[in-house]
Amino acid sequence: MTSPKLLLQQTVNHIHPLSEEDFEAFYALFKPFSAKRKEMLTEAGCVEKYLYFVVDGLQRxxxxxxxxxxxxxxxxYQSNFGGILDSMMNQTPSKYYYETLSPSVFLRASYTQIDELLATHPAIEVLLRKGLTGAFSGILERLVELQCFSSEEKFQQLLRRSPHIxxxxxxxxxxxYIGIDPSNFSKLINSIKI
Known part of the structure; x- marks a missing residue:
């Protein structure tokens, strides 16, 4: 099994490679954290305090x-950053919920520590900006899917992005997620060549 540190480093390198010094400073902020299945990590009305990095498990x-x-x-899921990023970055109450769907293992860093580190490590600020820009691009693609695609097309797009989903x-x-009644989902799966 790949170590949590190596998983984080691989994900960071995919977004924006950091020097060894910058990565070690970033990694030092993260503490191990575990949660049970169906555990609420952040609720609507609360300010997100953490940036999560998923080592194992599934959340929504x-x-x-x-x-x-x-x-x-x-x-x-594994090797994703998680949490309610708009609430964390703006330090405003969330409109959303973040929960585990399976037992989950994370590394998590507090917003306060991340914010302090950004002042002394510009490369980490670039990492966060690139990561957020990538997330924003994904949200725009999802909006197009929601407004223009049929249920079948949304499902096919989801499978292209995440074949293991x-x-x-x-x-x-x-x-x-697709926007259909659960009773129709098996019909959808059977109608599509996977």
């Missing part, structure tokens, strides 16, 4: 409206 970020309708927005995410959450 979702929105819950006044009628208790859920909208699954993002899944995170069917093996790790319960189908009811995938149905919610």
């Amino acid at each position: 970020l979702y929105y819950l409206d006044e009628q208790n309708r859920e909208a699954t927005l993002v899944f995170s 069917l093996q790790i995410v319960p189908h009811k959450y995938l149905a919610n």
Whole structure:
């Protein structure tokens, strides 16, 4: 099994390689953290305090409206950064929930420590900017899918981006992510060549 430090370093290098000194300073902020299945890490109305790095497990970020309708927005899993980034970066109350869907192991760093480190390590600020820009690009692509694609096209796009998603995410959450009733999800799977 790959060490958490190596997983983090591989992910960081994919976004924006850091010098050994910068990476060690960044890595020093992260502390191990574990959570059980279906544990709420951040709730709507709370300010996100942490940047999570997923070592193992599956999580989702979702929105819950006044009628208790859920909208699954993002899944995170091994080698992903997680948390409610807009709340963390703006230090404002979240509109979203971040929960584990399986037992999960993380490295997590507090916003306060990250913010302090940015003042002395410009390369880490570049890393965060590039990471957030990549996330923003993904959100724009998702908005196009939501507004223009059929359920089948959304599902095919999801499988192109994350071919392993069917093996790790319960189908009811995938149905919610695509925007269809869970009872229709098996019909969708059967209608598409995977």
